[in-house]
Amino acid sequence: MQTPIRHLAPLLPHAGSMILLDEIVAYSDSQLQALARIGPDHLFLDENGQLPMWCAIEIMAQGVAALAGCHAHDAGQPPKLGFLLGSRQIDILRPTVAQGSLLCVQVEASTRDEASGFGVFDCRLSLLHEPGDANTDSAETVATARLSVFSPPDIEHYLQEQIA
Template structure:
């Protein structure tokens, strides 16, 4: 099943930072992005290093949205709780470069809490790696969180 990214992520169009899902399975996802002039967080013809964490987080969000839609549910908000071992191996990604963003699930519990290993790369190099802690609650849990 194929869905457009804007139906999987609850971001406004300007803030969606991935172009498409390349591969997805129950354990992992790979997305891609062509870095363009005018993209959010692009300055001096480069995507800022810190923004690579957001690329990884949105890829995980697309994973959650994909499986929600596949199961007949509406994608909900997800939360980046934190990261460990965020290594920026190259200071930024140049405009015109197409990168792949891969996220592999280490653990995921029933509440929606998960830990993912992320990596951003192209054919020549790895740009960044990180271990991300996320919360992707289902609609019922999200409503309960809002009311508390």
Template structure:
């Protein structure tokens, strides 16, 4: 199966779009890829040696969850670009503290639990067969009214 670009599933624009391709999406999982490359989408975030700091693991995982959600929304005939929120991460570990320069990262998310507005995903970031980061990401899907209230309050303060 072929997939659209991550931009078709996420409400992100450069430079905040950190994924390059969607590799697979199923009922319960998604895989996306990005290369830690001095000429790629991650270039604004690379350190002096060309590595991506480990704290980007959460955003890579969250965006892959967003791709999973956007793809499913599109399959159901809904608007695929919808803002979701990370409400927490548990046991998020990036043991080396970095994603090495020139590595191809595969970000995998697997659905653990979902109700109408909350979801939980087990996540991993893998390169060359080695698991570089793992964690659980919990998300919330706000209503349009909640988003309007949130952004209105944010602007007025």
């Protein structure tokens, strides 16, 4: 797919206002860079018009999901359901960001096992100071994490095993 990608619904197993990313700037086999604009109708704004940075984990996880969705799309497949298992390391470097902010999420695969569906991704969320500038050199890092994820190769079979 050509970047930038601005229509993300076909790439993510999310819907409506739960899609927190606005644009995929670039992706490769193991990396993705995307933007998230914090508009006035953002799902998680607090009463002061601020986005609490506990949301950073979900934004970074959606970056991982978007990378998987890009690969699925390139292979002619729909996006697969995945699970955020947790993190060994999360650093939240500020409590909130203001409405109107532009965030850049960068994810990079550290470990992936396609056969089992397990993966570990190094993630960084940055506040861009120049709107429309996806150059993260001058950006302020607001959160980092190493996310562990699981996307079983056969989700239907996996879910049936969990119910049984």
